[in-house]
Amino acid sequence: MIVRHRIKPQTYFDSVTLMLIGTELKKMAGVGNAVVGMGTDYNIDSLKRLDMYSTEFDAVTPADLVLAVQATDATVADAALTAAEDLLKRRKAKSGPGASYTPTSQEGGAKQLPDANMVVISVPGQFAARETEIALEAGRHVMLFSDNVSIDDELRLKEMAVRRNLLVMGPDCGTAIINQVPLAFANVVKPGPIGLVAASGTGLQEVTALITRLGSGITQAIGVGGRDLSEKIGGRMTLLAAQALADDPQTKVIVLISKPPAPKVVEALFAKLKAVGKPVVVYFIGADPQTITKAGFQAAANLEDAALQACRLAGGKALRPLLADDEIKARAAAVTLPGRHLRALYSGGTLCDEAQRLLQGTLPEIWSNTPVAGCKNLDDPFQSKGNCIVDLGDDTFTRGRAHPMIDPAYRQERLVKEAADPEVGMIAFDVVLGFGSHPDMAGEMAAAVRQARQQSGRSPVFAATILGTEGDPQNLAKQQTTLADAGVVTFPSNVSLVKFIQHVFARKG
Amino acid sequence: MASLNNLFTSPVKVINVGLASFFADLKSQGVTAVQVDWQPPAGGNAKVAALLDRVRRWQTLVRAGKE
Numbered sequence: 001m002i003v004r005h006r007i008k009p010q011t012y013f014d015s016v017t018l019m020l021i022g023t024e025l026k027k028m029a030g031v032g033n034a035v036v037g038m039g040t041d042y043n044i045d046s047l048k049r050l051d052m053y054s055t056e057f058d059a060v061t062p063a064d065l066v067l068a069v070q071a072t073d074a075t076v077a078d079a080a081l082t083a084a085e086d087l088l089k090r091r092k093a094k095s096g097p098g099a100s101y102t103p104t105s106q107e108g109g110a111k112q113l114p115d116a117n118m119v120v121i122s123v124p125g126q127f128a129a130r131e132t133e134i135a136l137e138a139g140r141h142v143m144l145f146s147d148n149v150s151i152d153d154e155l156r157l158k159e160m161a162v163r164r165n166l167l168v169m170g171p172d173c174g175t176a177i178i179n180q181v182p183l184a185f186a187n188v189v190k191p192g193p194i195g196l197v198a199a200s201g202t203g204l205q206e207v208t209a210l211i212t213r214l215g216s217g218i219t220q221a222i223g224v225g226g227r228d229l230s231e232k233i234g235g236r237m238t239l240l241a242a243q244a245l246a247d248d249p250q251t252k253v254i255v256l257i258s259k260p261p262a263p264k265v266v267e268a269l270f271a272k273l274k275a276v277g278k279p280v281v282v283y284f285i286g287a288d289p290q291t292i293t294k295a296g297f298q299a300a301a302n303l304e305d306a307a308l309q310a311c312r313l314a315g316g317k318a319l320r321p322l323l324a325d326d327e328i329k330a331r332a333a334a335v336t337l338p339g340r341h342l343r344a345l346y347s348g349g350t351l352c353d354e355a356q357r358l359l360q361g362t363l364p365e366i367w368s369n370t371p372v373a374g375c376k377n378l379d380d381p382f383q384s385k386g387n388c389i390v391d392l393g394d395d396t397f398t399r400g401r402a403h404p405m406i407d408p409a410y411r412q413e414r415l416v417k418e419a420a421d422p423e424v425g426m427i428a429f430d431v432v433l434g435f436g437s438h439p440d441m442a443g444e445m446a447a448a449v450r451q452a453r454q455q456s457g458r459s460p461v462f463a464a465t466i467l468g469t470e471g472d473p474q475n476l477a478k479q480q481t482t483l484a485d486a487g488v489v490t491f492p493s494n495v496s497l498v499k500f501i502q503h504v505f506a507r508k509g
Numbered sequence: 510m511a512s513l514n515n516l517f518t519s520p521v522k523v524i525n526v527g528l529a530s531f532f533a534d535l536k537s538q539g540v541t542a543v544q545v546d547w548q549p550p551a552g553g554n555a556k557v558a559a560l561l562d563r564v565r566r567w568q569t570l571v572r573a574g575k576e
Contacts, residue, residue: 106545109545122531130558183523
């Protein structure tokens with residue numbers, strides 16, 4: 001294998017565009033690896049780690065585009081680099097000349113839309129704090145999608161925001177719905193009486209989608225970023241958002257979803273929630289629900305339960321899960337496991353976490369790249385063993401590759417590989433619909449399932465949860481049919497998928 | 510200055526700084542939005558960018574003082 005490089009000085013493209021082009025190059029015959037990215041410290045480190053670094057890269061800046069291809073010979077590598085440049089040119093042509101003037105700075109954007117009240121920021125982490133500061137200085141709320149923002153910057157920005165009564169949703173916040181507008185990765189929900197605050201992106205998507213499918217609706221869904229309830233950040237945004245929902249006359253019920261907060265933060269949070277004067281459902285993922293009920297709030301046992309309880313409090317009547325236990329049992333009774341192990345390939349981190357927690361009583365040993373208490377750390381995240389529940393959205397898998405909700409390539413490859421393992425009885429996965437996500441993930445996964453069956457000659461059970469609503473651009477019903485046609489058993493919530501797994505594996509054991 | 514609860518009663522108007530797909534999603538829903546074809550500040554030169562930030566912060570303080 002040889003490595004060839006190119007540098008395009010002062011040429012900027014966003015990370016998703018570049019990663020998708022990198023994926024295209026990797027598919028070319030003779031190409032071993034490809035990196036297409038901006039000259040950030042992170043990308044330079046990745047190149048060094050992959051043995052694809054060249055001293056030509058010594059002087060690049062984050063404003064320069066770097067391309068590196070590892071291939072069987074120089075002709076293949078050069079062809080791949082030229083293909084990459086062609087793809088980039090086409091990309092520029094799409095958004096470039098001919099279209100009306102596109103500003104290149106936030107200040108320029110503000111001149112075009114002076115009464116904007118929200119800035120969505122998804123630039124590389126090292127520049128994200130700067131853009132947030134500019135937005136806050138101008139009195140605008142921020143959804144901060146970027147990750148790799150330091151906790152010191154987060155604290156400084158959130159202090160600044162609280163002083164101005166402005167939201168900073170993030171950093172690393174993937175989901176928010178403000179006035180029915182889904183921002184970044186979010187679903188099309190119905191309006192209704194339930195307001196949510198969450199330090200978990202997929203958790204927020206699952207609960208808002210389920211609330212809509214249960215017939216109720218949302219006022220606001222405010223993401224705060226995974227670290228907001230840490231001791232250092234002190235829940236600054238959660239407290240501000242909870243107060244805003246308390247003051248909002250449209251919001252009748254409040255839902256809070258987070259990892260268990262730092263002990264010092266819990267007291268202030270509970271005091272704030274008590275003063276709200278509205279019913280509050282709390283789901284601290286993996287925490288003892290008694291600490292919540294003792295404090296006088298409704299404790300949810302899981303994400304689906306959070307949606308059910310919120311709907312009950314909003315509508316005054318008890319609701320049933322979307323899929324009855326009897327139906328789940330019937331589906332479980334209809335399948336046969338050709339092997340004894342489960343392999344679950346998640347794109348949503350909180351869903352992966354939830355599956356691990358709920359399956360510990362059923363499966364003797366669970367391995368994961370993101371193990372919760374009681375599960376075991378998978379030494380090599382790229383190689384499953386035993387019962388394995390993997391979060392493919394974790395940083396390990398997204399270095400130089402777009403998130404699995406956008407780019408199905410690695411998950412498809414992994415699914416085919418798992419199916420060939422004679423020990424594997426079931427392969428489970430999630431399909432996350434909504435804005436931001438792939439336009440046809442069910443189609444991509446169905447194709448992988450067919451390929452897996454054909455290549456392995458085996459028929460493990462394929463089961464999936466579909467997170468989404470009827471209003472989502474992918475069309476929920478169509479996505480369900482696509483998976484069902486490929487022989488995948490589908491479920492309307494992660495909890496119902498987990499119950500199915502429990503029934504199937506308990507029966508076998 | 511927009512207060513938090515004004516946000517809940519006014520249409521969301523977005524400046525999207527970064528991923529173009531987020532802008533496309535907003536436009537497809539009829540949300541008022543403007544796309545910023547973001548470029549690293551000062552051509553990626555961190556020292557110059559830091560200097561520009563100091564100037565910007567100073568200008569903001571001066572403006573706030575005048576108000």
